[in-house]
Amino acid sequence: MSGSKGTASDSSDSLTAALVAVVEAENAAVYGYSVAGARLSSSAQRLVARGDYDVHRAQVQATMSWLSDHARQSDTAASAAPPAAVYALPSPVTDAASALALLAALEENTAARYADVVSLATGSLQRAAALALQAAAVREAKWRHGSVPFPGLTGRLPGSNS
Amino acid sequence: MLVHLIAGTATRPGGAPAFRKLAPTMPKLPTAVPAVPAIHDVDAVAAGRPLLSRRQLLAAMGATVITGIGVLAGCKPSGSTNSGSTTGAPPGALIEPTTDAARAKRDAVITRAAENERSLIAAYKDAITAYPALAARLTPLRADHLRHLEALLPAAAASLSATSTPTSTPSPTPTLTPTLTPTLTSSAPPAIATPEPTVALNALAEKEHAAAAARVNEMAASTGSLARVLASIGGCEAAHETLLRAPA
Numbered sequence: 001m002s003g004s005k006g007t008a009s010d011s012s013d014s015l016t017a018a019l020v021a022v023v024e025a026e027n028a029a030v031y032g033y034s035v036a037g038a039r040l041s042s043s044a045q046r047l048v049a050r051g052d053y054d055v056h057r058a059q060v061q062a063t064m065s066w067l068s069d070h071a072r073q074s075d076t077a078a079s080a081a082p083p084a085a086v087y088a089l090p091s092p093v094t095d096a097a098s099a100l101a102l103l104a105a106l107e108e109n110t111a112a113r114y115a116d117v118v119s120l121a122t123g124s125l126q127r128a129a130a131l132a133l134q135a136a137a138v139r140e141a142k143w144r145h146g147s148v149p150f151p152g153l154t155g156r157l158p159g160s161n162s
Numbered sequence: 163m164l165v166h167l168i169a170g171t172a173t174r175p176g177g178a179p180a181f182r183k184l185a186p187t188m189p190k191l192p193t194a195v196p197a198v199p200a201i202h203d204v205d206a207v208a209a210g211r212p213l214l215s216r217r218q219l220l221a222a223m224g225a226t227v228i229t230g231i232g233v234l235a236g237c238k239p240s241g242s243t244n245s246g247s248t249t250g251a252p253p254g255a256l257i258e259p260t261t262d263a264a265r266a267k268r269d270a271v272i273t274r275a276a277e278n279e280r281s282l283i284a285a286y287k288d289a290i291t292a293y294p295a296l297a298a299r300l301t302p303l304r305a306d307h308l309r310h311l312e313a314l315l316p317a318a319a320a321s322l323s324a325t326s327t328p329t330s331t332p333s334p335t336p337t338l339t340p341t342l343t344p345t346l347t348s349s350a351p352p353a354i355a356t357p358e359p360t361v362a363l364n365a366l367a368e369k370e371h372a373a374a375a376a377r378v379n380e381m382a383a384s385t386g387s388l389a390r391v392l393a394s395i396g397g398c399e400a401a402h403e404t405l406l407r408a409p410a
Binding site: 111114115116118119122123126127129130131133134135136137138140141142146147148149150151152153 | 303374377385390394396397400401
């Protein structure tokens with residue numbers, strides 16, 4: 001999916017890969033919301049999920065433009081894969097509880113991909129990724145009914161098992 | 163649970179990963195990640211147990227940059243490979259600045275963030291002291307900030323817990339209780355008076371909002387694993403604001 005013309009530096013290639021990953025994570029989130037949204041028990045939650053679904057669709061477009069901007073600036077040829085028809089889910093979504101768990105996991109996953117971009121980018125791209133991470137953390141806390149100390153780093157930080 | 167979802171895919175050989183991993187290769191967790199005591203309770207800190215140094219902790223986080231990439235990344239047609247999903251920041255390359263000036267700048271950023279975390283921890287403590295009914299709701303959020311302080315400045319977290327034990331008798335909390343009462347009694351009919359705990363929650367939410375914005379600014383002066391950690395802490399603080407503003 002991504003290649004380079006050999007002129008970009010290693011860190012630029014890493015950023016390209018991180019941007020490709022964030023687009024793919026947003027595409028996976030769009031799919032996940034469409035699966036989980038229908039299983040939520042209350043209409044209020046389904047309404048919120050519908051709004052978040054739209055947010056992720058918009059983020060697919062936003063992150064694709066981050067990727068193309070970066071590719072142009074670094075003279076790198078890179079593009080993300082088109083969204084897949086089906087994504088593997090971590091566990092079957094059969095009821096409201098498993099739907100909530102999936103939504104929280106989707107947000108943690110997108111937060112982690114934004115965190116990767118934060119660690120590699122600078123300037124306005126880094127800031128935009130940090131704000132996207134915050135938005136994902138807010139949604140994650142909403143579905144989880146609680147916070148995690150290091151959204152986007154869960155599993156990476158020693159001792160963080162909440 | 164998410165630990166298993168994200169990290170477990172790489173760490174449980176033979177076990178069924180929670181997220182079915184479809185990209186061809188998954189980077190292994192680095193063997194150099196140092197063991198660290200689980201510190202989700204305040205007691206570990208209060209006990210003065212030696213914690214990981216900031217350098218070790220940041221190195222541990224930076225070294226596993228890409229653990230989760232490919233997780234839920236997509237059900238690709240078989241044979242399609244995703245060359246982008248296994249690349250990450252070169253571990254170590256971003257961890258320590260090389261010049262004295264860069265190191266001083268980095269230390270200043272860390273000190274500023276740690277100072278803010280310390281004041282948030284104090285604000286939560288004051289709110290819990292003033293409104294014990296909020297303890298169940300606020301204690302987990304305060305614990306998050308202790309984790310943040312530990313990640314940034316382990317020594318400060320340890321000394322904070324050490325000094326806070328003797329002074330834990332209800333200290334005066336002038337900012338919380340007195341501010342509201344005069345205005346409420348003088349201007350508003352008692353029937354619609356805002357319950358004070360709500361005011362305390364809103365005050366904390368404001369602090370969290372400012373903290374989340376400050377972390378983004380500090381992050382902008384940072385790169386690599388420090389930027390990553392600051393952005394994540396800011397994410398936690400944005401989530402705290404939402405939780406504090408949500409109805410109980």
